[in-house]
Amino acid sequence: MASKFPSSDDFDEQFLTCSICMRHFRDPRVLPCLHTFCRECLQGWATKQQPLECPTCRTQVSLPDQGVDGLRTNFYVNNLLDFAAAKKGAEPGVPCQVCKKNVEGSKSWCADCAILMCESCTLLHRNFPSSKDHEVTTEETLKAEGGISNFHRKRHCQKHKNQELVFYCESCNTLVCTACTVIDHRPGKDHNPVEITTVAQKKKESLQALLQDIHPRLKEIQASVKEVERKILNLIPSKEAATDQAKAYFRQLIVLLQKRENEILNQIDEQCRADGKVLQTKKEAIEFELAGLTSAQTFCQQAVEHGSDVHVLEVGNQVQTRIETLLAKQLDLESDWSEFQFVENTAVTDLEKEVQDLGGVKTKIDASKCKVVVKPAVQGFECIAELTTMNKKGRTCVTNSKAITANIKDPSGTGVSTQLQMKSLGVWEIPNVPKVTGNHRLDVKVNSQHVPGSPFDVEVKRRDTPALTIGRKGSGEGELDGPLGVAVDKDGNIAVMERGNKRVQIFDKDTGQSLRRFPVGGKKPFGIDVDSHGRIFVTSFGNNYGIRRYSKEGKLLDTFKPDCVKHPLGMSVLKDGRMVVSDRAQKSCLLLQPDGSLIREIGKGQLQSPAFVTVDESRGMLFVTDESAHRVFAFDLDGNPKFASGKEGRNVGEFKTPLGVTLDQAGNIIVVNHDDRRLQVFGPDGIFIRTVATVKGGSPFGIALTPDGYITVSCYTGHCVEIYRYN
Known part of the structure; x- marks a missing residue:
């Protein structure tokens, strides 16, 4: 009788178990964060979440176009499951998976058929013409040290089912079979199939x-x-x-x-x-x-x-x-006594203040290192100041809420209610909703000591005025010359494309301080967007036109000049790296692959002067402003028209040369008019909702929405970026 395979203790049962259904993996799929789950479990999980998060590490996941089916299969887990099944099948009393007989003796594993066979069936299997070339591994080989590495299923081509995947097309980054190298991946300028082993x-x-x-x-x-x-x-x-x-x-x-x-x-x-x-x-x-x-x-x-x-x-x-x-007789009938009383040398209310300083919890928090950021404040909207508690080394450090006091007073000296809220470990929000405009005072203490800068002046603006204005004409740090496109990077900061200075400048979203800047190529730079990795994309038209991709620090990474692009203006980068670019010369929007190659034209024959574009990936929709038609057009990413909103005019819901366009989290469409400078909001169906404000700066172009609810507007002739409270 053949000896048993290694005991089941050799396997990590938890490694083979899906953490969602708590059963052995069924068709295991790997997320980009390298955590594995059943395909069916992931499909159920994806229907409950948008965007999808990994159930284990909570990393946001951008699924391929095919959804969960487009994720990679974890073949290593499949091999271990097969190995576990083979161990069980090799035990005495377990029948052969082919003849179903309970036969004594050793068994062998066919990697092509993924079955365990007795000696007789193995012999027949090797003699059949259709299976004589199958890779069969004996029980003794599997039992040997490192035998599990020989235990695997062969991968076959999805298109040519009988063909094993033996080549890798480096141009397409995909596994192919021999037949594919002749038909779909023939060696040449577009394909380069190489043996898998190499x-x-x-x-x-x-x-x-x-x-x-x-x-x-x-x-x-x-x-x-x-x-x-x-x-x-x-x-x-x-x-x-x-x-x-x-x-x-x-x-x-x-x-x-x-x-x-x-x-x-x-x-x-x-x-x-x-x-x-x-x-x-x-x-x-x-x-x-x-x-x-x-x-x-x-x-x-x-x-x-x-x-x-x-x-x-x-x-x-x-x-x-x-x-x-x-x-x-002179009598002294008066008594000199008067009632004695207890005297409060220190009033209880005064003592109460003193008691606050009686003792405290000494932590690693150093009040002198703590930082407070006061965001632009607008009357009637929640205003948030953000406190970061730090230790002596200037590192973010946690403390208890009792160690922090925050008091706000309006211009009349009246206290404004606020309640400290923990945003994350070591970061606290101090929210309030100012009822009046003017200078408010914010007093912040940590461990009974003022943080640097406290008390802070908080200027509360009216709803129809910019909460913050960034820049003035010039070429120095923090100055702007002809800002056009504007975008928000992954940190929430504001990236501005300057035509006059031919550069991108990044500003702090809260203070408006210039963080960094770098020059860009192209004669007439125009549009800008930032992808999920923080890389910055810039369009330019005229001489040396194209789409350029820069690192977060401003290093040029790629230049795309596909034949389909002639006069690129606004652009939007999708999570999977695809790009949508409005092209004035083509009178359409171009959906491009991450390498710049054309997928399809959208809006051809319907658009006259496409300007800025934005994409709602959750609905597979793109929205583009047409400044000549004075409308906003909506298409799906397959190129089908959905609706057109607005008409020329100065009434609510009408446009005078619409340019910048963006979306809020609810899918509402935000558009700015260049001529009358109105900033308007439309529903996902294109129906007018409200006017946010009339932009004060001259010639508004691009707009973008920050994560904390502010609209940034680039003002071309005003040489500034204005920030308005949106929600």
């Missing part, structure tokens, strides 16, 4: 080099994890020690307060006794005088009422003298 070896070498780079990085990260684990272990002891210290500190304060209370109460008692003794003495003296006068009164009254004439004459002089003496 290409795979080169790829293995490059991956091996990456593995060498990964190892030190892994060690660094693992050390960091251990350090964090150590700190986690110290977290509770640190809490307990700090708690004990705080309790001891406040107990001492309580003892001091109780001692002071007893001193005051004793002082009150002593004062009460002293005052009582004085008042008692006073009372006795007054009562003595009262008794004498009362006695004289009684004697005199008896003599007058009941005495005889003889008796009155005998005692009258004596009584008169006594009474006159008593009446003439």
Whole structure:
């Protein structure tokens, strides 16, 4: 009897289990983040999320045009599943997968058919003409060290089912069979099929080099994890020690307060006794005088009422003298005592402020290193200031909300309500909705200390005025000359295409400060967009026209000059790298591959002077402004017209030379008129919704919407970019 394969413990069951359905993978597919899930599970997950996020690492995923079916199959996992099934099939008592008989002896695996066969079926399998060339691996080979590497399914061409994939077309980046090299991928200028072994070896070498780079990085990260684990272990002891210290500190304060209370109460008692003794003495003296006068009164009254004439004459002089003496006597009937009271030398309200400074939690936060960014404020809209708490090294660091105080006052000095909100670890939002315009004051403290710049001046603007204006005419840093296209990069900052300076300049989205700038090629640069990787695309027409792609830092990466492009203006880059460009000479929009080759023309025969273009990928729609037709046209990406919005005029929903166009998250269409400078919003169906503002700067061209709800407008003759609050 053949010995058993290695035990099932040799497999990592979790590695073979889909984390969504918690079962063995069925048709495993690999996401770009290299996490694997069942194809069916991913399809269900994709219907619940837009955009799709990896269920494990939450990385946003851009699916291919084919959806989940376009994702790569994880053949390594498939091999392990096959190997696990083969192990189970090789156990005694398990029938052959071909003859279904429970036959003793060793079994073999056919990589082409993906089945496990007994010795007899293996012999027949090798003798059949159709399967004699199949790759069959014996049980002994599989049991040998490293045998699992010989255990695999062969890959066959989807088009030529009986053909194994043995070539790789380097031009198309795809695996092909021998038949494909004759029909669809014939060697030439467009195709370059190479044997898989050659290409795979080169790829293995490059991956091996990456593995060498990964190892030190892994060690660094693992050390960091251990350090964090150590700190986690110290977290509770640190809490307990700090708690004990705080309790001891406040107990001492309580003892001091109780001692002071007893001193005051004793002082009150002593004062009460002293005052009582004085008042008692006073009372006795007054009562003595009262008794004498009362006695004289009684004697005199008896003599007058009941005495005889003889008796009155005998005692009258004596009584008169006594009474006159008593009446003439100077008596001190006033007492010097007044009620004593407890005096609050320090008012409770004042003490309450002092109590705020009694103790605190000492963390790694350094108030002097903390930063506050105040975003442009508009009346009636939520205004957010952003606080980043940092340690002494200037690194973002977490603290508790009690360590932060933020107070806002309007121009009259009235407090404005705000509530601190944690945006992310170490980053806090201080929101408020200003009701009045004018200068507001924002006071921010961390650990009872002002952060640099606090209190801050926050100028609240009216709704119809720019919340922020960037630039002025010039060629220096932060200056602009003829800004046309404008876009928002992946960090939310504003990228501006300057015609006069022939450069791109990037501005901070919150402060308007110039971050960097770089020159661009082409005689007349016009449009700009930024892809999901932060690369910047610029169009230019005239001499040396084309589409140029730059790195985030401004290094020229590619120049596209396809024959189909003649006069490129506005452009939009899709998540998968495809591009949509409006072409004035072609009077159409061009949908291009990432390499610049034409997929299709859109709008031919319907557009007159296409200017700017934007794409709603969730609906597969593009929107283009036509300045001569005074309309906005909508097409799907297959080139089918959907609707045209607006007409020439100055009323709501009408256009006077529409140029810049962009979309909000709800799919609403935002358009700016060049002539009357109105910034208008239309629904996804092209129906007018509202006017945002009338642009103050001269000759508005491009527009873009920032993630935090501001519209940026490039003003060509105003040599500036104006920012308006949108939502």
